[in-house]
Amino acid sequence: MSSRDFVYEKFREFYSSSSFKIPAPVGFSQREFAFLLFKERIMARHKGFASPPLLGSFIRQHVPSDVYYSCAYYETPEAEMDKKGWVGADLVFDIDADHIPTRCNKIHDSWVCSNKSCGFGGKGITPEACPICGGVKFDVKSWPCDVCIDTTRAEVRKLVDMLENDFGFAASEIHTFFSGHRGFHVQIENESIRDLDAMGRREIIDYVSGTGLAVFQKKTRQPKQKTGVKIFKLSDYGWHRRLKNGIRRFLLNATKDDLKEIGVKSRIDVILQNRERILQRCLEENRWDAVKGVGFETWIKIAEHIREVEAAKIDTVVTSDIHRLIRAENTLHGKTGLLKIKFPVSQLDEFDPFSEAVAFKEGTAKVLVSDAPEFRLAGQTFGPFQNKSVELPTAAAILLICKGRAEVVT
Numbered sequence: 248m249s250s251r252d253f254v255y256e257k258f259r260e261f262y263s264s265s266s267f268k269i270p271a272p273v274g275f276s277q278r279e280f281a282f283l284l285f286k287e288r289i290m291a292r293h294k295g296f297a298s299p300p301l302l303g304s305f306i307r308q309h310v311p312s313d314v315y316y317s318c319a320y321y322e323t324p325e326a327e328m329d330k331k332g333w334v335g336a337d338l339v340f341d342i343d344a345d346h347i348p349t350r351c352n353k354i355h356d357s358w359v360c361s362n363k364s365c366g367f368g369g370k371g372i373t374p375e376a377c378p379i380c381g382g383v384k385f386d387v388k389s390w391p392c393d394v395c396i397d398t399t400r401a402e403v404r405k406l407v408d409m410l411e412n413d414f415g416f417a418a419s420e421i422h423t424f425f426s427g428h429r430g431f432h433v434q435i436e437n438e439s440i441r442d443l444d445a446m447g448r449r450e451i452i453d454y455v456s457g458t459g460l461a462v463f464q465k466k467t468r469q470p471k472q473k474t475g476v477k478i479f480k481l482s483d484y485g486w487h488r489r490l491k492n493g494i495r496r497f498l499l500n501a502t503k504d505d506l507k508e509i510g511v512k513s514r515i516d517v518i519l520q521n522r523e524r525i526l527q528r529c530l531e532e533n534r535w536d537a538v539k540g541v542g543f544e545t546w547i548k549i550a551e552h553i554r555e556v557e558a559a560k561i562d563t564v565v566t567s568d569i570h571r572l573i574r575a576e577n578t579l580h581g582k583t584g585l586l587k588i589k590f591p592v593s594q595l596d597e598f599d600p601f602s603e604a605v606a607f608k609e610g611t612a613k614v615l616v617s618d619a620p621e622f623r624l625a626g627q628t629f630g631p632f633q634n635k636s637v638e639l640p641t642a643a644a645i646l647l648i649c650k651g652r653a654e655v656v657t
């Protein structure tokens with residue numbers, strides 16, 4: 248039995264079991280569904296279903312490696328793209344370790360240019376274009392680890408804070424999911440955002456990433472003003488609150504190197520020796536030029552750094568796309584065999600995908616692992632492996648096979 252047949256068989260068993268159920272998204276019959284088919288290796292798109300049981304039987308019959316639905320609502324979801332009749336879309340955010348520099352991606356991620364005459368490769372995040380030949384296709388090897396999850400979790404935390412406190416969504420309107428690979432989806436189905444066009448969604452992206460913040464524009468001093476306002480006047484809400492708290496946290500903990508790293512060149516010792524006094528004068532009394540030699544340039548560098556730290560690193564392409572296909576809840580991810588699952592936003596800190604999203608809980612399989620880092624799944628730790636034959640629990644074997652790091656041994 249080939250490795251692909253093995254995974255197909257396990258996916259088939261999973262979808263045939265009586266416990267399998269896809270929670271229907273709002274406006275179910277208005278959604279386009281799409282499936283990546285194992286055998287044909289093609290994407291079957293433009294499917295519509297009148298009811299969840301019909302979708303369920305399609306999945307059981309075809310056993311796709313991945314199941315998606317449109318964040319959009321259409322009059323005729325089965326029609327061709329320009330004839331579907333777009334009536335609205337959910338607001339979706341994708342936060343994925345593929346796009347965020349983590350301290351682990353240099354360890355477990357690598358890429359090789361697919362251009363046969365080139366073959367150049369490297370470690371870490373895959374570049375947009377090959378630095379040698381300019382090609383844009385790569386064979387990528389990645390891995391989902393705890394550092395990836397905690398890094399993306401921190402971005403979700405910032406995003407949720409903005410959605411709740413700045414945009415005013417209730418926690419019950421913010422749906423948080425583990426993506427099934429190495430990140431999270433945040434989805435809002437609320438009617439108030441449904442008819443936002445791509446431009447409106449880009450405004451939200453700009454807000455979330457802190458792009459175009461007005462505080463960074465240098466103001467000229469008005470004749471009667473004595474101090475301060477010419478740099479920033481920070482209020483207690485939105486990005487101002489974020490900048491204020493961020494500047495305070497940063498300055499109270501900064502070392503000489505931290506300040507140098509963000510480009511502060513002069514008066515570093517003065518800043519470090521007078522942290523509390525500076526914070527009091529600047530943040531509390533708005534007297535930003537009260538410290539001699541610490542002026543506009545310095546504050547802008549510090550604030551730019553805080554903006555970078557506080558921005559939520561979302562995949563901007565996903566949020567602005569009003570036709571986006573998104574993985575369906577409770578379905579398997581073809582690259583891991585893990586489930587996309589929902590968890591309450593209040594559980595964000597504790598949620599553990601490597602136990603909660605495990606789908607295959609029974610049996611074992613013998614695999615030959617080419618290479619894999621040490622990893623944790625369903626309460627057990629495995630590896631590291633290098634050209635090794637091992638018998639592993641089904642979920643671990645499937646993860647390794649789906650990630651291209653192992654083959655079944657028969």
Ligand SMILES: [Zn+2]
Pocket residue numbers: 360361362365366367377378379380381382
């Ligand atoms: Zn190349």
Ligand SMILES: [Zn+2]
Pocket residue numbers: 349351352355390391392393394395396
């Ligand atoms: Zn990682």
